[in-house]
């Protein structure tokens with residue numbers, strides 16, 4: 074038995090035949106969060122994908138206890154549907170009530186854009202729409218790759234409120250970001266401490 078929702082134990086990450094990272098240990102219990110730090114190309118996105126189960130671990134284990142919601146650079150929303158329609162599609166797939174979509178739109182300041190086709194959204198609006206999909210998913214495990222990219226300060230504040238509610242409700246968050254995130258109390262993981270030995274020499 075375990076209280077953890079997400080656990081990485083001795084994880085090593087390989088990409089394109091190159092060992093990027095090794096020895097990653099992380100346990101997130103309800104209400105906890107972690108932030109991956111490191112320069113470009115260090116493997117932050119790769120580790121997020123690995124935590125999502127989209128990339129196999131080269132070594133170690135990844136345990137997930139609950140559904141996962143991922144926000145990364147891919148849109149994952151039907152560009153030709155309205156924003157509410159595209160989010161509604163995922164709500165049906167996720168088996169969550171339609172009200173979750175309205176709540177998520179409201180939380181991200183997108184209610185007025187509910188009937189706009191996704192393809193017409195601006196960069197920042199699209200990013201908020203992707204975060205709305207995560208918020209509406211009902212998943213306890215949020216994996217957020219650069220969630221503040223393209224967001225203005227008001228939107229970052231909305232993201233902060235969303236994050237606070239998710240953690241207070243017993244969810245967990247693993248994020249990667251170059252920017253400061255509204256993720257108070259997050260465990261910071263500096264990936265440069267996890268380079269393979271030959272890369273450290």
Ligand SMILES: Nc1ncnc2c1ncn2[C@@H]1O[C@H](COP(=O)(O)OP(=O)(O)OP(=O)(O)O)[C@@H](O)[C@H]1O
Nearest residue numbers: 088089090093111112113114115116117118119120
């Ligand atoms: N599909 C792939 N096949 C092979 N190598 C890849 C693939 N995707 C990424 N890589 C390589 O893996 C390394 C880590 O990439 P990753 O995107 O995880 O880094 P990152 O820390 O998120 O970078 P950034 O800060 O620029 O977003 C890079 O050297 C990249 O070239």
